[in-house]
Amino acid sequence: MNNMKIRSKLLTAVVLSSGILSAASALATDASTTELIKRGEYIAVAADCGACHRQTREDGAPYAGGYAIDSPMGRIIASNITPSKQFGIGSYSEKQFADAVRKGVAADGSNLYPAMPYTAYQGMTDDDVHALYTYLMQGVKPVDHAPEAKTSLSFPFNIRQIMWGWNLLYRSDKPFAKQPNASDELNRGKYLVEVLGHCSTCHTPRNMMMAEESSQNLSGSPLGGWYAPNITPDKSGIGSWSQSEIVTYLKTGHLAGKAQAAGPMGEAVEHSFRYLSEADLNAMALYIKQVPAIATPTAQPASQPPVATDINQVIVGQGSQASLADSSSTHGAELYNGACASCHGIKGEGTKDNFYPSLTSNTAVSGATAQNLVMTIADGLHRKGSDSDVSMPAFGQQMSDAQIAAVSSYVRNQFANIQEPVTAEQVTTYRHGGDAPFIVRYVNCLMAAGAIVVLLILFGLLRLRKKP
Template sequence: MNITLKALSAALGLALPMFSHAADDALIQRGAYVAKLGDCFACHSAPRGKPFAGGLPMNTPMGQIYTTNITPDPDTGIGRYTEEDFARAMREGVAKDGHNLYPAMPYPSYAKVNNDDMHALYAYFMNGVAPVKQANREPDIKWPLNMRWPLKLWNVVFLKSGVYQDKPGKDVAWNRGAYLIQGLGHCGSCHTPRGFAFQEKALDESGSAFLTGGLLDGWFAANLTGEHNVGLGRWTEQDLSTFLKTGANAHASAFGSMTSVINNSTQAMNDTDVTAMAQYLKSLPASGGYGGAQYAYDPKATKVSLNRPAFDPGAKVYAAYCMHCHGVDGRGFAPMLAPLAGNPNVLEKDASSLVNVTLNGTGDLVVGGIPAPYPMPKYAPVLNDQQIADVLTFVRAGWNNNAPAVLPDDVAKMRKSTNAAR
């Protein structure tokens, strides 16, 4: 009997630590998934830098700031943060030493993250991320705009505390999608217009400005409401799911900062979460846009222009540099090569994204470890400001797009702000 008890005790002694270790591993793994949902890697990892060590430059109306080291290094990272410190930084934008973070850190969205996800995220960053000793870089913001105390007032006015609460009358999938879009996914940080104090004009679907598109860091993040022309009105839930998993569909392809979202976040989401996000977005009524008739494809006039490119300088540039990928019909070869006819980004009144992507091309879209075969090349060294303005004006007028013209000054300003040298 004694031998049996000793054997049982020994077995329990071995089993209990193994069970605890397994539970810890499961929590860390869950936290890694939550970090994917929050796209933490994209902002807190600089090109050719180490994961989560910070240093990525971000442009704000006040000047350039740099993302911080969020590895568990005790001296330069967050290794000395308690879970309470971590949650406070995430939800209130206040660092361990008490200084306020700039709202480029999407803490107004992360305020909605529930306690279970926050706990898992903390476990991951403390135990699943390699520490990196890399000092944080001070922002390039001149006095007095670099003073942080006004951010305390900013929080009083604009920060809404409280984790996401399920909306009555909505099903599980809709609420899950709303939680991911509004909270961890912080989609409004880019896709909602900002106010005079750099605040998002709405934080959920109760505000008419929510996800109606916004200009940020040289890109215009698209309208995600049901607006027919510049939004998702013509997209199905499956179109949305395909875009989130692959970065391309029959309507558009990812570029700019959305490329890193696809690369580091949405493609790693499980199908249930992707479907929930698509369902929530498709439930949003049309908002934003700039009026006008609903888009309907018409290739006739554009085809005539391309048959006689010498009579239209934009058509001439298009025929020489664009037509082999995007086609005479403007429909491209989706999903590998984006359509231009009816593309919401082409129809958008603000042409910033089109100018930027034409000058600077696209980053590598990598899905399942395989880079997209036909990235948009950089035309800054090849075409002058007038040529780019001409071809974008042609594209925005063609195939019944009926979008406003692009001016050479628009291109010149973007070239200067993005350091796109000729």
């Protein structure tokens, strides 16, 4: 064999083996990218990105945006976050994406409204941001159109720059801090609850400027017409729930004899929590059970048992939904027996298998406010949990606010012995999104006050200039 031949053989061998090597490494990259995309998808589910960034249509493409968040200042439309270059986030770099998710700053430098929960996501680790970015860029189909609806907020909230000042005051830029001397499980739970699951964005009360009051963490907050209850381990919260009961509730959306998840919590269960691993749910429950307990006011049952209703006096079982529409009755018992008893039982006992839950031991009925009861009656309930698909009809069309008030008062009175009636005005307020927070109610006064301050300063400056 001459040198030439040896050389060419060697060369072929080298070329061949490097070919094999690069093919192998391409396979390895593919496998690790697939792994990364899968991890990113799990993070997206745990952080519930899809719930807000979905299309309004049931069959809409994932992450195409358009879902409207009714805030007290107006409607905010969630963006298209598919990798479409023109209409989505296809041209976002990973750094720009990280800034949007953790700081609430879009690629063009404009401020996002905190309806996008960046105040919670700001603790997201770099690893998780990387996986999430890889998933959204490579694991999601681009959708090349913009959401139909557009964000429309009232003045001055339509000026995005005002968020700059708000961020300065209320956005933390500290990375997620592990609890020292705590187990890995507890810290995983803390990360899931505080950062990805953003529980506090709903369950923590807000101050006048709509920022979360961290000293009152998870102690309950109104949420539109709903109320996200106190979930700290106090008696007035969920102190009596065991770790495994919390897991069951998050996973299935119902806990027999205690609570059902309707409204925004039902959605969180359906789109996010029911998909989490058993280990992650347990970690979350472990963490929830040891956050500082905060006592909040509860509804006080009367000392005397409720006056028994004479069922014979009311029409039982005849009030079909159609006849309810014609009826102007505001007789609570009559309405209950006509509209609710077929599922929940005359005595509110529910069914034995708990498919139709008892109302005698239910946190929406006995809650500090009647909000969740009223909203469940008005909007109904549709939820997929890990074990079932439940639904209760909405009565908002058939019943007037006065009727909803009457049936709510009856339910609270008979099944939780709460005497204080629910009024038609309260029902109207809840159904229109609850009491507006301070900043919205008083923004006009604040603006007037601001304008006066500006005028006074100008006036002062003018006088200064006039002086020799």
